[in-house]
Amino acid sequence: MKKTTMTLETPRLLLRVPEERDFDGFCELMTDPVATAQLGGVSEPATIWRSLASLIGHWSIRGYGFFSVEDKATGEWLGRVGPWYPYGWVAPEIGWGVLRRCWRQGIASEAAAACMDFAVDTLGWRRVVHVITTENKASQAVAAKLGSVNTGERFIIPGFGLETEVWAQSAEDWRRNREALRSGRLG
Numbered sequence: 001m002k003k004t005t006m007t008l009e010t011p012r013l014l015l016r017v018p019e020e021r022d023f024d025g026f027c028e029l030m031t032d033p034v035a036t037a038q039l040g041g042v043s044e045p046a047t048i049w050r051s052l053a054s055l056i057g058h059w060s061i062r063g064y065g066f067f068s069v070e071d072k073a074t075g076e077w078l079g080r081v082g083p084w085y086p087y088g089w090v091a092p093e094i095g096w097g098v099l100r101r102c103w104r105q106g107i108a109s110e111a112a113a114a115c116m117d118f119a120v121d122t123l124g125w126r127r128v129v130h131v132i133t134t135e136n137k138a139s140q141a142v143a144a145k146l147g148s149v150n151t152g153e154r155f156i157i158p159g160f161g162l163e164t165e166v167w168a169q170s171a172e173d174w175r176r177n178r179e180a181l182r183s184g185r186l187g
Contacts, residue, residue, distance in 0.1 A: 006059075008067065008114045015067035015111055018055050018080065022068045025077030026052050028099055035100045037135075040160045058084065064123060069098065069111045078102050081111035083119045088158040090166055091129045094119060096142065108142045113181060116146060120171045128174060130167040131155055143167040147177030 008015040029035055030043045030051070043051065058065035066082040079098030085091075094115045096108040119125040130148055132139045140150070146169070153166035169177065 006064075006067075008118055009072070010110045010114050012072055013078070013107070013111055013114070014070045014072050015081065015114060016070065017059055018052060018066065018068045020052070020056075022077055023049060023052055025068070025099070026080070029079060029097055032100050035097065039097055040157075040162060055080065058086070064118075066095070067111070067115065069107065078107055079111070081108060082115045083123065083125075090131060090153070090155040091127065091168075092119070092123075092125055093129050093131050095130065096139070103138065108139075109145050112142060112146060113178065116174050117178065120174050126171050127168055128171070131157065131164045132167055133162055133164050140165075140167065146181065147173060 006017055026048050027045055030039075030048045031045075033042050036042050055066045062085060064083045066080040066084055069078045069081050070076065071078055077099075079096065079102065081096040081098070082094065084093050084095050094112055096112050098107045098111075116128055119128055128148070129151075130139070130143045130146075132143060144167075148167040148169045151166045151168050155164045155166055156162065157164060
C-alpha cells in the first residue's frame, strides 16, 4: 500500500500524516481525563488504536486529515491538528487536540493557522469551521485567535452526543486574518 506523505512546517512545528509510531502520543492524549473532557472522554488503548487507524484512513478517503504535530527541535509528538470531515459532520473542520503539558504554549494556534492556510490555499475550502463544546473555553480562545467567530449554530457530534457550537470564518476572512495574526494585530 502506498503511504500518503504530506508535511507542513511552522517556525517550531512539523505537521505530518499520522503513523502507527504515534500511538504512544495518542495514548497520552486520549487517556488524560482533563484533555479529553471535551473530546468524548478517556479511551482505552484498543479504542485509541482504532481511532488512530481512522485518522490515517481519513487521509486515504478524503486526501487530507489530521496531522501529527511534532516539535521540530526534538521530534516529540505534541498532538493532532488539521482538516477533518467525517461522515455526518456539519462541515469540513479544522480541529485540534494537544497534550495537556503543551497547553498555553501556542502549539494549537500555530498548527491550526498552518492548517487553515492548507485548507484555504491548497484544498480550496471557502469556509472553515471549528466544532467546539460550549464548556471548552481554551479551544474557543484558539478559534478567536485565528479570527473565527461563534456562528450561533449548534451541532451534536454523531456517536458521542456532545453538543457543540460552530465557530467559523470564510476563506476571504482568513486571508485577512492571517496577515493580522502574523503581524500581531489579531489574537
